[in-house]
Amino acid sequence: MGNKVKTICPYCASGCEILLTVENGEIICAEPGQGRNNQGELCLKGYYGWDFLKNNKHITARVTKPMIRRVRGAEFEEVSWAEAIAFAAMRLQAVKKQYGPDSIMCTGAARGPGNEANYVMQKFARAAVGTNNIDHCARVCHGSSVSGLELSLGNGAMSNSIPEIEDTKCVFIFGYNPAVTHPIVARRILKAKDKGATIITADPRFSEQAKISDLWLPLKNGTNMALVNAMAYVLLTENLYKKDYVENYTEGFAAYAKIVMEYSPESVEALVGISAKDIRTAARMYAAASSATILWGMGVTQFGQAVDVVQGLASLALLTGNLGRPNVGVGPVRGQNNVQGSCDMGALPNVFPGYQSVEDEMLRKKFEKAWGVKLPKKRGVCLTEVPHLARKGKIKAYYIFGEDPVQSDPDANGIRKALTAMDLVIVQDIFMNKTALYADVILPATSWGEHEGVYSAADRGFQKFNKAIEPKGDVKPDWEIIALMATAMGYPMQYKNTEEIWDELRSLCPLYAGASYKKLDELGCVQWPCLDEADEGTSYLYEGNVFNRPNGKGLLFAAVYRKPKEMPDTDYPFILSTVREVGHYSVRTMTGNCNALRILSDEPGYIQMNNQDLSRLGIKDQELVWVASRRGKIIARILSTERVNRGAVYMTYHWWIGACNDLTIEHLDPISKTPELKYCAVNIEVIVDQAAAENYVVAQYSALKKKMGC
Amino acid sequence: MNDFVIADTGKCIGCRTCEIACVLAHQSSPDLAALTPENFMARLSLVQTAMVTVPIQCHQCEDAPCVKACVRGALKQGDHVVEIHEEACIGCKACMLACPYGAIEIRMDQETNKVRVVKCDLCKSKKAGPACIRVCPTKALKKVQHEDFFKQISNRRKHAAGFMQG
Numbered sequence: 001m002g003n004k005v006k007t008i009c010p011y012c013a014s015g016c017e018i019l020l021t022v023e024n025g026e027i028i029c030a031e032p033g034q035g036r037n038n039q040g041e042l043c044l045k046g047y048y049g050w051d052f053l054k055n056n057k058h059i060t061a062r063v064t065k066p067m068i069r070r071v072r073g074a075e076f077e078e079v080s081w082a083e084a085i086a087f088a089a090m091r092l093q094a095v096k097k098q099y100g101p102d103s104i105m106c107t108g109a110a111r112g113p114g115n116e117a118n119y120v121m122q123k124f125a126r127a128a129v130g131t132n133n134i135d136h137c138a139r140v141c142h143g144s145s146v147s148g149l150e151l152s153l154g155n156g157a158m159s160n161s162i163p164e165i166e167d168t169k170c171v172f173i174f175g176y177n178p179a180v181t182h183p184i185v186a187r188r189i190l191k192a193k194d195k196g197a198t199i200i201t202a203d204p205r206f207s208e209q210a211k212i213s214d215l216w217l218p219l220k221n222g223t224n225m226a227l228v229n230a231m232a233y234v235l236l237t238e239n240l241y242k243k244d245y246v247e248n249y250t251e252g253f254a255a256y257a258k259i260v261m262e263y264s265p266e267s268v269e270a271l272v273g274i275s276a277k278d279i280r281t282a283a284r285m286y287a288a289a290s291s292a293t294i295l296w297g298m299g300v301t302q303f304g305q306a307v308d309v310v311q312g313l314a315s316l317a318l319l320t321g322n323l324g325r326p327n328v329g330v331g332p333v334r335g336q337n338n339v340q341g342s343c344d345m346g347a348l349p350n351v352f353p354g355y356q357s358v359e360d361e362m363l364r365k366k367f368e369k370a371w372g373v374k375l376p377k378k379r380g381v382c383l384t385e386v387p388h389l390a391r392k393g394k395i396k397a398y399y400i401f402g403e404d405p406v407q408s409d410p411d412a413n414g415i416r417k418a419l420t421a422m423d424l425v426i427v428q429d430i431f432m433n434k435t436a437l438y439a440d441v442i443l444p445a446t447s448w449g450e451h452e453g454v455y456s457a458a459d460r461g462f463q464k465f466n467k468a469i470e471p472k473g474d475v476k477p478d479w480e481i482i483a484l485m486a487t488a489m490g491y492p493m494q495y496k497n498t499e500e501i502w503d504e505l506r507s508l509c510p511l512y513a514g515a516s517y518k519k520l521d522e523l524g525c526v527q528w529p530c531l532d533e534a535d536e537g538t539s540y541l542y543e544g545n546v547f548n549r550p551n552g553k554g555l556l557f558a559a560v561y562r563k564p565k566e567m568p569d570t571d572y573p574f575i576l577s578t579v580r581e582v583g584h585y586s587v588r589t590m591t592g593n594c595n596a597l598r599i600l601s602d603e604p605g606y607i608q609m610n611n612q613d614l615s616r617l618g619i620k621d622q623e624l625v626w627v628a629s630r631r632g633k634i635i636a637r638i639l640s641t642e643r644v645n646r647g648a649v650y651m652t653y654h655w656w657i658g659a660c661n662d663l664t665i666e667h668l669d670p671i672s673k674t675p676e677l678k679y680c681a682v683n684i685e686v687i688v689d690q691a692a693a694e695n696y697v698v699a700q701y702s703a704l705k706k707k708m709g710c
Numbered sequence: 711m712n713d714f715v716i717a718d719t720g721k722c723i724g725c726r727t728c729e730i731a732c733v734l735a736h737q738s739s740p741d742l743a744a745l746t747p748e749n750f751m752a753r754l755s756l757v758q759t760a761m762v763t764v765p766i767q768c769h770q771c772e773d774a775p776c777v778k779a780c781v782r783g784a785l786k787q788g789d790h791v792v793e794i795h796e797e798a799c800i801g802c803k804a805c806m807l808a809c810p811y812g813a814i815e816i817r818m819d820q821e822t823n824k825v826r827v828v829k830c831d832l833c834k835s836k837k838a839g840p841a842c843i844r845v846c847p848t849k850a851l852k853k854v855q856h857e858d859f860f861k862q863i864s865n866r867r868k869h870a871a872g873f874m875q876g
Contacts, residue, residue: 028741029740041847041848042727042845042847043725043727043847044725044726044727044730047727047730047731047845048727048730048742051742051743054743056743179723179724179725183723183725183727183847183848184847186723186848187723187847187848190720190721190723190848206760206761208723208724208763211761211763212720582724582725582726583725583726594742595742595743595745596730596733596734596742596745596750599745599746599747599750600726600729600730641758641760642759642760643758643760
């Protein structure tokens with residue numbers, strides 16, 4: 001038998017412990033460990049999602065040598081690390097000299113690299129480049145949760161831990177489909193139900209959660225705020241809220257009530273598409289439970305009005321006293337394995353690591369002293385503002401670390417134009433991807449499985465992940481590459497290993513000070529805040545109902561409902577909402593290269609559509625169709641289902657041919673700058689010659705693979 | 711009586727982990743690299759209807775229509791299971807027509823050019839038992855063992871009698 005390496009799953013942020021069996025330097029299988037969150041269980045990605053490390057080249061190839069392109073449009077040339085770093089740093093310095101540090105944007109990476117690499121990257125942006133222009137894909141997903149919860153409660157993370165879900169008495173699931181995104185969290189919800197919890201699901205689709213719910217609220221797409229306000233109306237008018245809790249631990253009640261009182265369930269019935277009776281029942285069920293947990297996902301956060309809804313949900317928890325104790329709370333369940341971590345590490349334009357504001361002079365002085373350099377005080381730009389700013393000539397260079405915005409961000413054509421407009425694009429990744437096609441420099445990194453570090457699970461749990469195999473090719477760990485770049489830029493950076501980076505981080509962040517490698521090894525998982533040596537971490541936040549706001553009180557906040565930006569019309573009669581598929585992950589560079597996962601589901605990808613809408617258009621299940629919006633047109637395969645509502649279609653951003661982000665709209669929440677990926681207008685065009693369309697897909701797929709080095 | 715694998719529709723979340731586990735358990739090697747779209751033959755199949763999500767697999771019927779339909783003895787009543795004798799199969803597909811669950815499929819193995827009988831065999835040759843049950847993250851699948859079945863019924867009868875005390 002081979003050697004077993006304990007590590008953490010690289011997919012969703014459930015933070016499952018995995019044991020990889022390694023024989024002769026190769027992984028041969030994965031099995032579940034007894035992690036805090038997964039307790040000996042894994043989903044299909046955990047079990048069968050590691051063989052992308054074999055460079056199968058099903059969709060794209062590993063980058064195994066540094067590559068540069070001296071002239072745009074030329075072929076990439078493979079060069080030595082010394083030459084690649086010198087070239088990239090020289091070009092970046094030139095941009096900095098000509099346009100200033102704020103013309104440069106850097107990203108963190110929410111996936112494989114780990115916390116240490118993100119810490120080093122934000123330090124690179126702030127100390128070596130001299131800008132707070134650092135952000136990452138949290139902006140595209142739970143950015144609204146972070147902003148909304150920081151405003152209402154003072155902390156942007158899940159208030160309670162994943163294991164606590166099973167002991168809550170009511171799970172209110174809003175715009176969240178864990179059966180697909182976090183099977184291991186879905187498992188906790190089933191356990192809660194087994195233990196007698198009431199389940200309420202608000203989702204336009206009949207999801208697996210809706211299936212097991214006591215009450216399903218099939219709201220119309222884009223009406224979240226009206227539903228949340230109407231539930232609050234019921235709590236207030238039926239005296240279902242805890243008056244003493246509100247009085248002692250919250251503020252803003254009068255202004256809150258004033259807005260909420262405009263939203264009686266009866267008045268929003270038609271808008272939301274749910275009977276006043278069901279809205280009332282939902283509010284009563286939530287309020288009646290002795291403990292209740294609200295869980296949400298992108299169905300809340302990816303709207304032009306998202307922060308308001310997050311604050312509305314937090315207000316429901318405050319009204320009913322469902323915070324500050326075990327088995328309650330608010331749970332924005334983070335999607336990517338380390339998206340909580342890249343936020344924790346300060347890969348955000350407004351905070352240093354540990355959520356310390358860049359605008360706070362005392363805090364900035366602390367970091368200046370530690371890093372030996374003057375730091376910028378102005379907050380940086382958000383990831384989703386980059387395309388616009390690049391097209392306007394304000395952002396000139398982009399150091400993209402472990403992200404593929406052409407595939408993952410709204411309006412891919414807008415992103416392509418932005419990348420073309422920039423003077424310099426540096427991509428640091430493990431795989432060739434659609435964004436790298438626009439790069440001037442590609443820096444190849446080691447992957448999950450080939451390096452070690454710490455990830456943060458969705459519930460603030462730090463866990464160490466370990467190296468299982470040696471990387472193949474001329475690749476380096478991300479933090480080493482960034483340190484080389486910093487040094488070449490004139491800011492020498494040198495670390496012996498990830499522990500040294502982690503210890504520097506801990507010395508600067510009171511929230512993480514006690515979470516040493518030694519403690520992580522001993523306890524397996526430590527949830528921040530972990531303040532000192534004796535502290536074993538924090539399962540739930542706001543103990544004693546003290547919120548992390550200036551006066552310690554939670555903020556009750558409601559907003560007037562705003563409709564989505566692009567409503568369907570006669571030219572584009574369907575709502576497109578982007579969702580997920582259980583066997584694939586993110587931009588699919590990893591799962592698309594896993595043999596079993598790609599067999600279960602492959603290009604061009606599906607568009608889920610209501611069976612009655614399909615028969616009206618004369619389209620059959622599994623047929624190919626054109627999907628068009630004002631921004632683009634792509635081909636996709638029909639998945640006919642009774643589970644999705646009429647008038648709306650659903651696609652996942654995993655697909656490279658059926659790429660839904662060629663269609664989506666660059667409309668942002670005004671506070672969090674999170675895009676409205678859950679709502680834009682599209683048209684479905686019938687294809688008469690299906691055989692020709694199938695051939696077209698095959699040709700597109702092989703052309704794409706060729707570009708990706710397969 | 712035969713054993714059989716059954717899923718709890720209230721627990722299945724439709725993740726299809728069971729399907730991959732099943733395919734790997736029936737390959738000569740459990741190597742992920744050996745899988746192809748052609749040889750990916752899961753013996754249970756996830757079905758999602760308007761209201762139900764559940765994997766469908768062989769019920770190991772007592773008076774099995776597939777056994778009766780097979781003229782070659784490729785399907786036989788065995789040791790608490792409907793056994794597969796693949797070497798006898800000529801691929802006539804009568805069993806596929808006969809099975810009311812759609813739980814049996816005859817496929818050609820393109821690598822060996824032999825007929826494959828794709829039906830749940832309860833992983834009889836595996837010490838760890840059915841692979842699908844082992845991997846299911848929500849414990850939606852279980853094997854109903856003939857001996858437990860009678861124990862369970864007997865317990866339920868006792869429980870029911872309890873209500874009749876008056």
